[in-house]
Amino acid sequence: MAVQVALTGATGFLGLRLLRRLLDTHRSLTLLAHAGSGNALRRVTRYFELTGAPAALTATLPDRLRVVETDLALPRLGLSERAFQELADGIGTIWHSAGSINLEGDLPELRRTNVEGTRHVLELAAASRLRPRVHHVSTAFVAGARREGVAYEDELKDTCGFENAYERSKYEAELLVHAWSREHGRPVLVLRPSILVTDLPPHPDLPAHPLLVIERILRDALRAAGPQCDSGASPCVPGSHAGRRPRVRMVGHPHGRLNLLQVEHAAEVMVRLAGRTPSGGVDTYHVVHDRDVPVPTVVALLERLVPLSVELVADRPGTPSALEALLDFYPGMTAYLAHRRRFDDTRVRALLGPSAASSRVDLDYLWSGLSPHARLLPGPPGPPATPSASARCA
Numbered sequence: 001m002a003v004q005v006a007l008t009g010a011t012g013f014l015g016l017r018l019l020r021r022l023l024d025t026h027r028s029l030t031l032l033a034h035a036g037s038g039n040a041l042r043r044v045t046r047y048f049e050l051t052g053a054p055a056a057l058t059a060t061l062p063d064r065l066r067v068v069e070t071d072l073a074l075p076r077l078g079l080s081e082r083a084f085q086e087l088a089d090g091i092g093t094i095w096h097s098a099g100s101i102n103l104e105g106d107l108p109e110l111r112r113t114n115v116e117g118t119r120h121v122l123e124l125a126a127a128s129r130l131r132p133r134v135h136h137v138s139t140a141f142v143a144g145a146r147r148e149g150v151a152y153e154d155e156l157k158d159t160c161g162f163e164n165a166y167e168r169s170k171y172e173a174e175l176l177v178h179a180w181s182r183e184h185g186r187p188v189l190v191l192r193p194s195i196l197v198t199d200l201p202p203h204p205d206l207p208a209h210p211l212l213v214i215e216r217i218l219r220d221a222l223r224a225a226g227p228q229c230d231s232g233a234s235p236c237v238p239g240s241h242a243g244r245r246p247r248v249r250m251v252g253h254p255h256g257r258l259n260l261l262q263v264e265h266a267a268e269v270m271v272r273l274a275g276r277t278p279s280g281g282v283d284t285y286h287v288v289h290d291r292d293v294p295v296p297t298v299v300a301l302l303e304r305l306v307p308l309s310v311e312l313v314a315d316r317p318g319t320p321s322a323l324e325a326l327l328d329f330y331p332g333m334t335a336y337l338a339h340r341r342r343f344d345d346t347r348v349r350a351l352l353g354p355s356a357a358s359s360r361v362d363l364d365y366l367w368s369g370l371s372p373h374a375r376l377l378p379g380p381p382g383p384p385a386t387p388s389a390s391a392r393c394a
Helices: 015-022 040-050 055-059 081-088 107-127 165-184 212-224 263-274 295-305 322-327 331-338 346-356 363-368
Strands: 004-008 029-034 065-070 091-096 133-137 188-193 195-197 247-251 260-262 282-287 309-313
Touching: 004 015, 004 107, 015 029, 015 040, 015 263, 029 040, 040 055, 040 065, 081 107, 091 107, 107 133, 107 165, 133 165, 133 263, 165 188, 165 282, 188 263, 195 263, 212 295, 212 322, 247 322, 247 331, 260 263, 263 282, 263 346, 282 346, 295 309, 295 331, 295 363
Parallel strands: 004 029, 004 091, 029 065, 091 133, 133 188, 188 282, 195 260, 247 309
Antiparallel strands: none
């Protein structure tokens, strides 16, 4: 059996872009696809067709891609002992990109996928006689609920807690990676992307844009708050008037910022970093944009996606409206509007030079990747909040 590069999460939002990049330098790949999730090869082929890949390249996919159905949540990936060992002994590099990004998920559910899934991928790497290199896709948001200052690549702390269970599960997965590297004396590449976005319009045959989950949450809350919210009438939101958009107060900072990075650029940077000679331990890189997106731009996007008027406030309303009370069930989503921290990526820029820089992510770019779901034009922005200037975790 030829030595293979194995990739988990190949049919995901990032995984498809990684796959496309990896095929530029590898004759064949093994896709560790989730058992029962559908025809992975068909989904990959459809992505290549929809993104304008050369027909000659698309035609070679059945010969270049080997699909192995696995379950990352199970020991030996759900394979028999023999099949597991045969898989392990044919792998020279493992890209672990699979995981759940469910901001609404509970911790036990997310641990099964993000923590135990990582554990079982590392067991696969340990079982191989080839000592494969491991490339682990984490997230810059292992920085947790620290909302100001600079998050550095060497930091991996839970001092400030986490905004949601997703962040904690990815933090715990990174702890596993570090422990495995020390125990086995093996190098691991940890890649921490920020929020990944695209200007490729949504399509039912493509993985959903990560920001669409926010639209769904807001629409569900708006619908559940009652028919009075459809017109903006009281008691949906205090001070609103019939005929206007419902107003929702969200804790946020008028000078806040979020790091949003084009997923295609992220995949390119990750593959280039994987080509570097490892140090022998855990090499961690922030794969982030060199310019943050202001929170008011994110608010404007939300107001385009959903018929709401968002007002940034310094503190949670003491008497929340029905709509605001519903949104309190999803604090892991709205908390990011208060973030002003920066992710340091000095290492990436030093290694890759000017090519590490990304093109601008602005409202028009973000809207291009979400516009088929639009229903209304943007509403007027609410007045900015004036939160305390003191630095704190939360």
